[in-house]
Amino acid sequence: MAERAAARLREHTLGNPLHARALLANVPLPVLADSSLPLPVPSTYLRLFARRRHAATPAARRLAAACAVLGGPCPLHLAAAVATELGEPLTALEEAAAAGLLRELPGRMIDFPEPLARAAAYDGLGAGGRARLHLAAARVIDDPGAALRHRAAAAGGPDELLAEELVGYAAKAVQHGQWQESAAHLDLAAGLTESAARRDELRTAVLEHVLIGGDVLRATELATGLATEFATGSSTGLATELAAARNADPRPVRRYVLGRLALASGRFEEASELLTEAWRHREPAFAADVAEQLAWLKLVTGQRAAAVEWARRAIEQPIRGAVARPYDVLALGGAPSAGAPSDSLAAAVALLEQDAAEQAGAMLRRVVAAERKAGLPHHRLLATALLAVAEHEAARWEEAATRAGRALAEAAALGQRWLLPCLEVVCAAPLAARGRLDRALAHVAGARSTARGLRHVLGERQADLATALLTAGAEPPEGGDAFVPDPRPGRIEALIADGRLEEAEGALAAFGECGRSRRAGPRGQSERIRLEALLQAARNVPEAAEEGFSRALALVEREVSPLQEARVLLDLGRLLRRTGRRKAAAERLEAARAIFERLGACPLVDRCAHELAACGLEPPATVRLGLTPQELSTATLVASGLTNRQIARELLISVKTVEYHIGKIYTKLGIGSRVALAAKLAACGQTA
Structure with a gap:
């Protein structure tokens, strides 16, 4: 039984099992799911x-x-x-x-x-x-x-005057964003109309308004009913075939509405066929809407150039679609237009590209409120997803994760399947930043699975970008996406940590020269300088590295970007420890840890703790375990699953020294395996 049918049954019977069973025995499931039909x-x-x-x-x-x-x-x-x-x-x-x-x-x-x-x-x-x-x-x-x-x-019986009053009220309801209420009144008007042509026109409008109002599941039910009605009026030999195929109706306006439904439902091949046919026989009243829907279709199927072309066609139409957002397609397709409304998703994309996450967030809150008032859930959900991205960029991860999760749940409940891969991906980054990597990876896996099932090329690409972000060593696909933070800085750091310095230099040059690096603002500039300094440190040029970290820090301190400030302080502290200035290193590391703890960046808090341990600041666990600070730092990294080579890179010591420390640790703790070491640390409250 569909979830909606179960909800109706429970509401109607208040969950009484006797009454529920009686209805299930006598009422077909389609009737239970159809909210327009009263339950007996x-x-x-x-x-x-x-x-x-x-x-x-x-x-x-x-x-x-x-x-x-x-x-x-x-x-x-x-x-x-x-x-x-x-x-x-x-x-x-x-x-x-x-x-x-x-x-x-x-x-x-x-x-x-x-x-x-x-x-x-x-x-x-x-x-x-x-x-x-x-x-x-x-x-x-x-x-x-x-x-x-x-x-x-x-x-x-039929009452044409009353029907027109209902149509007039429906038009007023649309002006207030009440699409579902408008659809209900249009449906009543259709039932009071004697003309078959007018009745069909009204029922097509009902379907469109329900769909624009966001309820894709209800629209699917209505479309099936309309197809059956159309088939009933056809020749006897074709009736069954036409009833089974929603796309049999040849009228351009119906094909446009059914194409819109197919797109929202994630049936992209069907949507392409219907919308292309609707465009071929287009009428001025809905030409802009058809073009805009084709633009979104091309975008999600990975045809960016075609998406931009169709968005521009939508803008060029003499009658603009009231609910169309072609400028948003242009922005997401990498071809922003100066004609975009001042408060729009398109304008917010531009602000994010300029490293203005706070301004973008403020604008997107206004966009979400406006789309809610206009009654357009599909546009509101996209704006909500981008708002979560802006909150992630501003290091408000808990808000971002909560917002993205709610948007994902709402889209699934409405049947907006075409949005699901994007919304799944947006959930990942804020969760990972808080240390919930397993949940983040599960969202990415869900996005990839849904995208593949729908042949959602954009969704697959977003999942690939998110995978590269979460597993920093992975090679990210070329280009970027507004809904996924740039994975390239993490990739560059991983290359430096692995000693692949020539590759890191090439990746850093590409990061600075082209693509979506969001380097226009102080945070972006600081990130590029920080990566250059990391490369200098790896090449054993500590003076140049320290000077670079200092420049990077000057760009973002005093609350310009607390997260970036803390990242630079962490890297600077590591450099100072490596060059023997442990007291100065500890000061930077303590400052970094305080910021990370305030932001809730659990993985980075742990990294600061490892570095402070290596500085000789003895954590309480050293007393309980009888380990030196260096041994505890090594033990913690072993328990986290790192190899000896990775631990050596992390602590800036040789592999032989790591092996020596591990031998001493095993002897002191009376154990003989990494699993036993992890268990011992967990028992002492020293997590990896």
Whole structure:
């Protein structure tokens, strides 16, 4: 059973297993999942409610009927105005509550004891009685939309004037970002329209509005219904075939909407076929929307140049799509345009490229709020993902991880499958920064798996970039992506640590000359200088390295970029320790550790601890274990899984010295393996 169907069943029955089983035995699963269809009442409950109603007074029954039509919970005075010949409302409520028909809520509100009671009360009304009560409700209710819905429920057949009123209200709802409410009113209008052509036009609009409102799963249900309707009007021999194929409808506007649905659902080949056909027979009213959807399609399928071309076509159309964001495609496709709105995802991408994470974050918060008000979840989720990237860049990792995780869950619940790889990838970096590498790698693996299943080329590339970021020694793919932090600095550091200095120099030159290095601001400049200084230190030119670290530090100290400041302090402290200035080294390392601890950068806190141990600052564990500071530092790295060669590079000692220390450690602790060493350290509270 689909999750939505299960949720509807639970809401309708309040989880009562007897009633739930009765409905499952008699109601097809598609009906359970279709939120537009009311769920029936089990016969066992109908008999129970009928006995309650029979035992109630006439006034109580009339009040319950009015509440059923109004949809409860509702104000008592409103239900009394809808009911006829009620007498004293409070007396009628008391009698209805005593009979088990209604319950009183705070603030003179009334409701049924459970959802099944409301459905049973409504089903028990005759067609004429329901119509009269709906008309009475329409006269007394203040909400124009609700009044129209009551009038539609009371209609006994086609009513073109009422249908046009509903269409007018739907248009106003769209202006306030209420796409789902607009779709509901358009659906009612279609049911009141006698013209088959007009009815089909309205139902296509219903599908589009549900889809733009973000509910891809509901839109998929509607599309299946429309395909079946279209097939029913076709020749007998083709009806079955057409009902099975949602794409059989040849009308350009329907093909555009179905193509949009296919894209959001992650069916990219189908989307390409439908949108290309819709463009071939385009009409000015939706040409810009078709072009923009093709731009997004080309972007996610890895065709950046084509994506840029289609985005520009969308911009050139005389009638702009109200919900289209072609400038965002241009920015993400690497061809930003000066015409982008001042507050937009495109403008935020540019700010991130300029190393202005705080400004980008502030702008993206406004964009997210605007997209929420406009009722556009797909654009809001993308802006939310980029906001998480900006928060990661600003070292607010907990906020970033929480925000990205919520966006991922919402996209999955809505059926926005085309967004899932990107949102999975965005979750990874802030988790890794906090030391939760396993969870970060799981998100990347999930992104890659989803992307491969969808043939989502962009998603696979983002997963590759994230893998290179998390496993610093991996070769990253060329170019960058707005949703993944640049993995090249980590790669350069890994090359230097491995002694591959010529490769590191080449990678550093490429990092400084081209591509997406985000080096325009102080943080980016500091990062490039820090990497150059690391290379100088590895080549045993300590004076040049120290001078480089000092320049890098001057660019980011005084809270310009606390994370970058701490990174430079850590590297400078390592250099000072290596050149014998242990006291000065310890001062830098302590300062770095304090910043890392404040930011929650657990892996970097551990690195500072290792370096401080190597400086001779004796941690409490040395007393308990009987190890020297150098031995404890070595033991901690052994327990973390590093090889002897990697430990030598980390501590700037020879491999033979590492082997000597390990031998001494084993003797002192009375153990003979790395596994036993890890267990011993864990028992003493000294984590790797």
